[in-house]
Amino acid sequence: MRTHDRLRIAIQKSGRLSDPARDLLARAGLAFRESRDRLFCYGESLPIDLLLVRDDDIPGLIAEGTCDLGVVGQNVLEEQALERAASGQPEAYRAIRDLGFGRCRLSVAVPNEWEWPGPERLAGLRIATSYPQLLARWLQGQGVQADPVVLSGSVEIAPRLGKAEAICDLVSTGATLMANQLKEAAIVFESQAVLAAPAQHFGDARAELAAMLLRRLDAVLSVRA
Template identity: 45%
Template sequence: MTTETRLRIAMQKSGRLSDDTQALLKRCGLTINVADRRLLAHVANMPIDIMRVRSSDIPGLVMDGVCDLGIVGDNTLEEASLKRKLMGDKFEYVKTTPLNFGGCRLSIAMPEEFNYSSVDDLNGLRFATTYPQLLKRWADEKGINVEFCLLKGSVEVAPRVGLADGICDLVSTGATLEANGLVEVEEVFRSKASLIQTASPLTAEKQAILDTLLPRIMGVMKAKESKYIMLHAPKDKIAQVSALMPGKETPTVLPLAGREDLVAVHVVATETFFWETMESLKALGCNSILVMPIEKMMG
């Protein structure tokens, strides 16, 4: 059983977002004892408990203060916020940080034979969706009226069986739409995972845990987006080499043993390092160019 001194985090019980969340927490140094059928998992090396629940339950658990933190898709979070606001329920939360996984988009898709030219063609149509509030908000912004039928699964079959004219559902690669004879025509909402926090103040003990955990999460996110670049460069070409380096970090320049003409250049790049950049560096006389992933970063 959790206590008031243990930080409580809600995460998806199973699925891609669950896998990505577990990987993130493990890279932050958390040792999690996860059993498939248990909804509560304990972190062995930090005073943290993990509640493993359905994605749709995570926003409410955080908004109601049952959990201190939650890792959830923006699509689920926004849909829950709109619904709770409509119902007059508590919907406040703090988005602590966006995360760089769980990317997808909520889109409208129509049967291949539908003659689509503009958003006005969707006016008055009926859509199968798991996200009626996001669909309604989008339709209001576009100045059209739509109807919906709420489905929790197998949304793609709705047009084929006559339940709806089209669908409004999450799209990743588009392969599922193609397999069901559907074509994406409008993007309603773009989503990634986010770390959210209850709007209620944390106890001093829980805040101390969060103050340790949050920099680790930010470090893992930054490391995932960064590369460590090492190369040997002509000493008289350092200015040109530095100008080619991506990102805003100043390169570290080190002497090479036994060489007066070359130096070692190291830099952390937070932008994409293209093959063309490597070729330009090579043309300046650089060699031993290495581009390596970074596991962790801090400060």
């Protein structure tokens, strides 16, 4: 067991959210000594450390108590929350602040040449995605029955490989869709980076550290807004 007199924040090791997350924490006055493997960064200015991980691992790390807070896309957090709920697990974490960066949308995209009368176009078809829960919730809301095909990456090439007719993936600039002759047809979920925390309050020194960090983050975020 680690001692709980330090706070541990998980952020994405490399990707879209890494630099803005580090920048935000730096503005809040956090400074870190880089470890050689750069997976763990010891906090020098405050007893707050960083863990650099895959974004998809962040909700689980918070749920199991390995990390106390995390900077992660709402899309990842919500997908895994739905998955936990579907398998009867209790709510383990929640988004406590919108961070205003990493904005993107989870969208259904279809081949450029398709006509798009509406979501009913997807009826009975295979849709490749890494977000089966968010997609299923949206399909249900639309009253459309389709077949999700779960892929962990490179979702955009699934139609060309004959693995699916359409996809449901994150769109930011739209460059990935364009490069794969796909067009955005419907928005399933709008996302941005959030600060995630356990559903349960910290019953120790971490409570005060987290409160202090939140005051500092709120000051930084209010200047940005």
